[in-house]
Amino acid sequence: MRRSILAFAAVVALTIGSVVPPAMAVKTEVQLDRKLVDATAVYHELLATPDRGVPETLLKKCRCVAVIPHVIKGAFVFGGRYGTGVMSCRDSAGKWSPPSFVSIAGGSWGFQIGAESSDLVVFFMTERGARSLLTGSKVTLGGTASAAAGPFGRSGEASTDLKLDAEIYTYARSKGLFAGLSIEGARLAADPGSNTLYYGRPVAVKQLLFEQNAPRVPTEAEEFRRALP
Secondary structure (H helix, E strand, O other): OHHHHHHHHHHHHHHHHHHOOOOOOOOHHHHHHHHHHHHHHHHHHHOOOOOOOOOOHHHOOOOOEEEEEEEEEEEEEEEEEEEEEEEEOOOOOOOOOOOOOEEEEEEEEEEEEEEEEEEEEEEOOOHHHHHHHHHHOOOEEEEEOEEEEEOOOHHHHHOOOOHHHHEEEEEEEOEEEEOOOOOOOOOOOOOHHHHHHHOOOOOOOOHHOOOOOOOOOHHHHHHHHHHHH
């Protein structure tokens, strides 16, 4: 009986450890570079999805893009999700900003056990949701900003009649396949600590995303924004 209790406790501890935000974890510039490299790869892979490309209209009209590789979902009685990634917004001339680091967190309810990892791409069609990050608040997908599963379709004329009524569209990849996914209740927030470490000094989210002003733009950050539409 005692062994069963200990085994149960160990499973709970491991599961909780996989989903609790690692706020106290010490990040390094190498890890942040790796995050940007992974985010760039995820974005390229979404665009290359065979026969189910992201509509050209959505790519042309989106104002900001967030890419969160390896979002972890784990659960034991109660579930949770957590991931970190990067986000960029473009100005009126179409130039993409230096990326800002972000985190996403959300919960699920129900009896379940297990864990999985997925990649997430979020398209902001307006600046309203993205600008709420400037105040230090969190964007609640489906709450603060209306969110919907990202549509798939051929580029060109076939996508010009697409109605983009939601403020945010999301795509997720699990088990190698991308799909449009509506993520209700997930919360997207800025990660100022990672921004400070990566850019070498404190830098405001507004300065990065909407003023196109960064102390420096390392190679990995430049490659990420070059990948965007």
